[in-house]
Amino acid sequence: MADKDIALMAHLMRRAGFGATREELEARVAQGYEATVEDLLHPEAHEAVDTYDLLRYHPWAWKPGTIQGMGASEWMYYMVNTQRPLEEKMVLFWHQVFATGVSKVDHYDEIIDQIAMFRDKGMGDYRELLMALARDPAMIYWLDNCENHGNAVNENWGRELLELFSMGVGNYTEDDVRECSRAFTGWTMSPKLPRFPMGRFDWHFEYKGEDHDDGEKTFLGHTGRFNGEDIINIVCQQPATAQFMARHLYNFFVADEAQVPAWSVTPPRDPEAIETLAQVFTESNYDMRSVLRVLFNSDFFKEARFAKLKSPAEVVIGTLRLVGGEEFPAPGIGNLSRQVGYMGQELLNPPSVEGWHTGTEWINSGSLMRRINFTANLVGDVNRPGVQAILNTLRAQGELSPEALVDTCLDLMGPLDVNDATRQELIRHTSVGGPLTWDTAQASEASTQRVGELLQLIVSLRDYQFA
Incomplete structure (x- = not known):
């Protein structure tokens, strides 16, 4: 092979x-x-994660309410155990684009429902997804559309729909924001029951026609008595929307771009790639599956290896899936779900509607140490099934020189293509003790320990932090 x-x-x-x-x-x-x-x-071809396996042992994960930092446990369980990896990766993509945080919503359950909506619709029709988002109670509360009335317009949702969720800055006017917001008056949620004494109850979308501004509106050059659905249809037809979403996909799946607020003044690093994705987006009638197919089969994707710094979620989930052992919902999944936040990406609680800043901004002295310590602890546990698989591959090769050991481990952990100075440093460290042997119990134990130490060094490399 x-x-x-x-x-x-x-x-x-x-x-x-x-x-x-x-x-x-x-x-x-x-x-x-x-x-x-x-x-x-086509994730539907594979069995979905059975949430009830988690809930049998952690029933609190069903409606975590406001348990600090624990609300992402269910999603963590999905990402670690899914047989539908792209489906879950698209959930992470949309959570970054349509960032909604528990810091304001104060209700993990509603954001978890939003995550489930991304899972259901995230690889389908972008227009349908926007429609669902506009009716999502967590988003309605997050961006104050429950305060958007026919006689008192609140522009928060309308502005972010255009600025961050579809077109991007510079492609609409302040009048467009106002008219867009007018069209979404009356899009609210039903009154929620109080938190006590029975706990939280689900929120539900509610359209109040009597609170909707049914007057004539002019939006992006179109005039009519628009409602929210009309606005989303017009937005999806704009070339700027195709370009904006193409750039989001490129930034997430291909290579790190400038931060979103800079896109109006900073050109994309690969304009031809953006144009290709935007064209497919338009010609497929906003079908995300069609766009992703072109993206993953493109030369610009295949050639962009290690051009993205892993997000904390990618570091944590990727390493957990590599080493194994977290498939069973054992005690500690709540604390495990907090690890991503310790590295700077608290799932279900982005810092603002802008989402997280990505690329090199994931890294500072504290978050880097968290990354290294977390991953080193995992790969250093030689009893993990994934580490055992690496050890079995090494044992099958018999006696190994330090050079062969380093090269094989770099291959199995990536493959990672490190520079010569890094490789030589790993070899120098591994050379202490001579070749790896497995012929006696004592030698096997010593070799196992040396492999664990080498894997810990590998995950601490700059190279492991890139995807």
Whole structure:
């Protein structure tokens, strides 16, 4: 099996999922690259995660209410255990684009429902997704559309719909924001029951016709007695929307771009790629599956290896899936779900409607230490099934020189293509003790410990932090 095929498949699985074990990579290479892309694009062909496996042992995860930092436990369980990696990766993508936080919503349950909506609609029709988002109670509360009345317009939702969710700054006027907001008056949620004594109750979308401004509106050059559905239809027809969403997809799946607020003044790093994705977006009538198919099969995607700094979620989930052992919902999943937040990406609680700043802004001295300590602790646990699989591969090769040990581990952990200085430093460290042998119990134990130490060094490398 060609190394280049494994490397390309590993690249696909890092971006379209959360990485893969060597066994899975070899199976997918045998299946073929384009066939794997199709498999990822059709998650319905694979069994969904059974939430009840989690709830049997952690019933609090069903409606965590306001348990600080614990609300993402269910989603964490999905990401670690899913057989539909691209479906979950798209949920993460939309959570970044349509950022909604518990800091204001104060109700994890509603944001979890929004996550489920992304899971259901995230690979389908973008227009349908926007419609669902406009009716989503968490978003309505997050962006104050419950305060948007026919006789007192609140522009928060209307502004963010245009600025961050569809077109981007510079492609609409303040008058467009006002008219857009007028069209969404009356889009609210039914009154919620109080928190006590029976706990939280689900929120529900409610349209109040008597609170809707039914007057004539002029929006992006169109005039009519528009309601919210009309606005979304007009927005989706704009070339700016196709360009904006293409840039979001490129930034998330291909290579780190400038931060979103700079897009109006900073050109994309690959304008031809953006144009290609935007064209498919338009010609497919906003079908995300069609856009993703072109993206993953493109040369610009295949050539953009290690051009993205992993987000905290990608670091945590990718390493957990690599080492294994978290499939059973054992005690501690709540604390495990907090790890992503400790690295700067508290799931279900983005810092603002703008989402998280990505790329190099993921890294500071504190978050880098968190990344290294977390991943090193996992790969250093030689009893983890994924680490055992690496050890079994090494044992099958018999006696190993330090050079062969380093090269094999770099291959199994990526493959990672490190520079010569880094490789030589790893070899220098591994050379203490001579070749790796497994012929006695004592030698096997010592070799196992050395492998664990080498894996810890590898995950602390700059190279492991990139996807």
